[in-house]
Amino acid sequence: MRITVKLFATFRTDRFKIEEREVPSGTEVGHIVRELGIAESELGIVLVNARHAALDQQLREGDILSLFPLVGGG
Amino acid sequence: MDKIFRVNMTDLTVKCEEVPPEWLGLGGRGLTSTIVAAEVPPTCHPLGPNNKLVFAPGLLSGTPAAQSGRMSCGAKSPLTGTIKESNSGGTSAQQFARLGIKALIIEGKPGKDCFYNLHINKDGVTIAEETELAGKGNFAVIQKVTERLGKKTGVITIGEAGEMRMAAANISVKDPDHKIRSHGRGGLGAVMGAKQVKFISIDDTDAPGVSIADPEKFKQAARTFAKTMLEHPVSGEGLPTYGTNVLVNVLNEAGGLPTKNFRYGQFEGHDKISGETMHDTIDARGGKTKHGCHSGCIIQCSQVYVDDKGQYLTSGFEYETIWGLGANCCIDVLDDIAKADNIMDDIGVDSIETAVMFGVAMEAGILPFGDGKGVIRLLRDEIGKGTPLGRILGGGAAEVGRVYGQTRVPVVKGQGIPAYDPRSVKGIGITYATSTMGADHTAGYAVATNILGVGGAVDPLKKDGQVELSRNLQIATAAIDSTGMCLFIAFPALDVPECLPALIDLINARFGASLTGDDVTGLGKTILKTEHAFNLAAGFTNKHDRLPEFFSSDPLPPHNVVWDFSEEEIDSFWDF
Numbered sequence A: 001m002r003i004t005v006k007l008f009a010t011f012r013t014d015r016f017k018i019e020e021r022e023v024p025s026g027t028e029v030g031h032i033v034r035e036l037g038i039a040e041s042e043l044g045i046v047l048v049n050a051r052h053a054a055l056d057q058q059l060r061e062g063d064i065l066s067l068f069p070l071v072g073g074g
Numbered sequence B: 001m002d003k004i005f006r007v008n009m010t011d012l013t014v015k016c017e018e019v020p021p022e023w024l025g026l027g028g029r030g031l032t033s034t035i036v037a038a039e040v041p042p043t044c045h046p047l048g049p050n051n052k053l054v055f056a057p058g059l060l061s062g063t064p065a066a067q068s069g070r071m072s073c074g075a076k077s078p079l080t081g082t083i084k085e086s087n088s089g090g091t092s093a094q095q096f097a098r099l100g101i102k103a104l105i106i107e108g109k110p111g112k113d114c115f116y117n118l119h120i121n122k123d124g125v126t127i128a129e130e131t132e133l134a135g136k137g138n139f140a141v142i143q144k145v146t147e148r149l150g151k152k153t154g155v156i157t158i159g160e161a162g163e164m165r166m167a168a169a170n171i172s173v174k175d176p177d178h179k180i181r182s183h184g185r186g187g188l189g190a191v192m193g194a195k196q197v198k199f200i201s202i203d204d205t206d207a208p209g210v211s212i213a214d215p216e217k218f219k220q221a222a223r224t225f226a227k228t229m230l231e232h233p234v235s236g237e238g239l240p241t242y243g244t245n246v247l248v249n250v251l252n253e254a255g256g257l258p259t260k261n262f263r264y265g266q267f268e269g270h271d272k273i274s275g276e277t278m279h280d281t282i283d284a285r286g287g288k289t290k291h292g293c294h295s296g297c298i299i300q301c302s303q304v305y306v307d308d309k310g311q312y313l314t315s316g317f318e319y320e321t322i323w324g325l326g327a328n329c330c331i332d333v334l335d336d337i338a339k340a341d342n343i344m345d346d347i348g349v350d351s352i353e354t355a356v357m358f359g360v361a362m363e364a365g366i367l368p369f370g371d372g373k374g375v376i377r378l379l380r381d382e383i384g385k386g387t388p389l390g391r392i393l394g395g396g397a398a399e400v401g402r403v404y405g406q407t408r409v410p411v412v413k414g415q416g417i418p419a420y421d422p423r424s425v426k427g428i429g430i431t432y433a434t435s436t437m438g439a440d441h442t443a444g445y446a447v448a449t450n451i452l453g454v455g456g457a458v459d460p461l462k463k464d465g466q467v468e469l470s471r472n473l474q475i476a477t478a479a480i481d482s483t484g485m486c487l488f489i490a491f492p493a494l495d496v497p498e499c500l501p502a503l504i505d506l507i508n509a510r511f512g513a514s515l516t517g518d519d520v521t522g523l524g525k526t527i528l529k530t531e532h533a534f535n536l537a538a539g540f541t542n543k544h545d546r547l548p549e550f551f552s553s554d555p556l557p558p559h560n561v562v563w564d565f566s567e568e569e570i571d572s573f574w575d576f
Helices: A029-035 B028-039 B092-098 B138-149 B188-194 B215-231 B233-242 B244-254 B275-285 B319-325 B334-347 B351-363 B372-383 B388-393 B397-403 B426-434 B447-452 B466-483 B487-495 B499-511 B517-537 B567-574
Strands: A002-007 A018-022 A043-048 A064-069 B003-008 B013-018 B053-057 B071-076 B083-088 B101-107 B115-121 B124-130 B154-157 B171-174 B180-183 B197-202 B288-291 B302-306 B312-315
Touching: A029 A043, A029 A064, A043 B244, A043 B447, A064 B233, A064 B244, B003 B124, B013 B124, B028 B053, B028 B071, B028 B083, B028 B101, B028 B466, B028 B517, B053 B092, B053 B188, B071 B092, B071 B188, B083 B171, B083 B517, B092 B101, B092 B154, B092 B197, B101 B115, B138 B154, B138 B171, B138 B180, B138 B197, B138 B334, B171 B188, B215 B233, B215 B487, B215 B499, B233 B244, B233 B275, B233 B288, B233 B487, B244 B275, B244 B319, B244 B447, B275 B288, B275 B302, B275 B334, B312 B334, B319 B334, B319 B351, B334 B351, B334 B372, B351 B372, B351 B388, B351 B397, B372 B388, B388 B397, B426 B447, B426 B466, B426 B567, B447 B466, B447 B487, B466 B487, B466 B517, B466 B567, B487 B499, B499 B517
Parallel strands: A002 A064, B003 B101, B115 B197
Antiparallel strands: A002 A018, A043 A064, B003 B013, B053 B071, B053 B101, B071 B083, B083 B180, B115 B124, B154 B171, B154 B197, B171 B180, B288 B302, B302 B312
16 A cells, blocks of 8 residues: 655654655554654654554555654744 | 832832842742732723833843743733733843842833833933934844943843834844844733833843852752753754744644634645755755854754845744744745744734734735735835834734624634644643633643643643643743743653752752742742733633634634534633
8 A cells, every 4th residue: 555654854864755655554653663764762743644643553545644753842 | 139120101210129028939920920910900001001011030040040041021911901921032031130130110101202211230220211213123223222332231122013002012132142032922012112111221230140049059950950951852952953943844744733814724835934944944045043042042942044145034033923924824935934024023013913913914805815025015014114004903913803804813812823723732722712811822832742742642632631731731831931941941841850850949049948849830820820810800701711713613624623612611721
């Protein structure tokens, strides 16, 4: 199945901004994160289709996964 | 010995008073709100002689503690009609503290139709008539006062908007680079204009400085405190790298970025105005990606934004401003937003209120959505010059909505709603509804826990836990706002166990006190209750703790959610 991965802030360094990926169905969020070489401790915000998601959430066809390091403002 | 200066603009006299014992343990917001509640009749006209403008540095301002340079300003607000505290960076808090000034109270109203300046130094406060700088913008005031009195002189000033007593007018404070930080919200610039004070200059030469009761304990606590700032990923890395504007992409991805006057939760042009793009643009053009609003700031969330020739456009270019003119007004040209920000600094209007106002003005057809050049023109030629249209626009979002017969007017208690949609970030909606200040995200930043994953996690789309979250944050914020600390210390404070105890140790070491965490929470509660009581006496009821109707009727894409708290649920905020 095809999913879209969007990276933000420092996660873009040496990686990419947005990329479509072909992954086996049932792939979990955590799998993509590990594949990208992002340590769990670096992760701030994980969104799937604009909703907060856990690392064991299974992705579905067409999902948009957005990953941010811990950031803030206000 | 700390003192209070009372400047009476009716008879142009200054009194130096001892600090009453019940005010000794207060600073910043705690002190400004206590003084306003004690001395200002809640039903008075905010621009009349009975309102008072109060400045107070925080409890830790003027000390070597990191992040302690915030100054509070309070009064009854001409924008909201409520009590108001708005705090700012710049050099003034540390200068006041070093001069031993616990608070400056400006009261009364001159009989003569002219402007005055106040000068503060180690000998006291003097009042003089000001002719040269009346009618001038803030940058000209800072430049001229610096020429007159020397580079290190602190300046607190109002622009043309404040002179004209516009409800969106702010008070500007000179920062360490001779640029501007602001007491932004609530129209306090109009109160200063009504007192006919154009600027306050501060010379802290030979000031006695801040005494610290237990210097060794203070030093250790300061070290621990600073370490928690640098260790936390938000204050240590995220904020210094991308500034507050990193939030454009965060809120856009989460579906909470108010777009086209709060019509949608995502903005097509988000990438062009994002923190990441801004960082790369500043880097490529040779601006500064890091900048502190006061000396002693180690977070450095601010920046200096330059044009494609490397010339200064603006500094302190914040998420709220960029969201407000960007997504909310559908302007996707960062340079236009930067130019507008610079004009807002110069004429002295709050960039949140003004940006929300422009969303309503676009809704009303005064200019089209996306018209960045139109915003620049209206700021410079209408608001700055005080034309009849400019006076309406300078009255803020609620005023423009009323004059132009609009219903989609995002305000609470007359104050524009900031950069997080309350339908899809429900915790911040409770803060907007219940804050004693009118809609104010800083009063209880539930976005941290709803969206950013700081201080735990509360689902932004559900009602569960939001009232309690907002209550706890509003109590803690009222206390932090009294210390002179930048609110961004809340990020480490929510996550790093050593942070808050170190902050309390700092206060105890400074004053030789023995406060506990419970005392600090108690202070926060007392401040909120004092402010709430003022608002009730001014004529506000629980029915004013409500969001505008359209949030309950118009679903917000992409989540298609509405504001769905019951009146009882909102009112339970005050059960403490």
